[in-house]
Amino acid sequence: MLSRARNAYGWFRSSRLKTAYGWFRASRVRAAYVWFRAFRRTRPFWGGVWLVAGGWTVLKFSLSSLQLIVSTGFGGVAGYLVGGGMILCGLIPLALPAQRYTFGLIGAVLAVVSLVVSNLGGFLLGMALGVLGGSMTVGWGVKRPRRRAVEG
Numbered sequence: 001m002l003s004r005a006r007n008a009y010g011w012f013r014s015s016r017l018k019t020a021y022g023w024f025r026a027s028r029v030r031a032a033y034v035w036f037r038a039f040r041r042t043r044p045f046w047g048g049v050w051l052v053a054g055g056w057t058v059l060k061f062s063l064s065s066l067q068l069i070v071s072t073g074f075g076g077v078a079g080y081l082v083g084g085g086m087i088l089c090g091l092i093p094l095a096l097p098a099q100r101y102t103f104g105l106i107g108a109v110l111a112v113v114s115l116v117v118s119n120l121g122g123f124l125l126g127m128a129l130g131v132l133g134g135s136m137t138v139g140w141g142v143k144r145p146r147r148r149a150v151e152g
Helices: 002-012 015-041 045-062 066-072 074-095 097-117 119-123 125-139
Strands: none
Touching: 015 045, 045 074, 045 097, 045 119, 045 125, 066 074, 074 097, 074 125, 097 119, 097 125, 119 125
């Protein structure tokens, strides 16, 4: 009985199955990489990433207790609104690349506003990342196909 179980387990660990599983996993990883590369090249990806990183930094340095935020009023909430707005302005162009001008500009303006309303814009780091991401989002353009040389 034990030898039968070992043989069955041995077949399960055989190289044929490992090879098939490895091929299956490799093809899935390759397909995911090809999809991600196409996604990244057809959207203002890096501008959105930098804008989200800047918004997260501003939001992170604005965190404090709820009691303190309520007692300070708008000054306490402004850091959350600006940081959250920067994150949204970084994510929306990834979903809708045609709106890159609008949300890139709004994100850059929110980054500059964070200098005043949120601990020097996340100690200048969040503001710098936000301005960089907003300008990269506005400056991104659709990749044009290459022209073929005219044979003459």
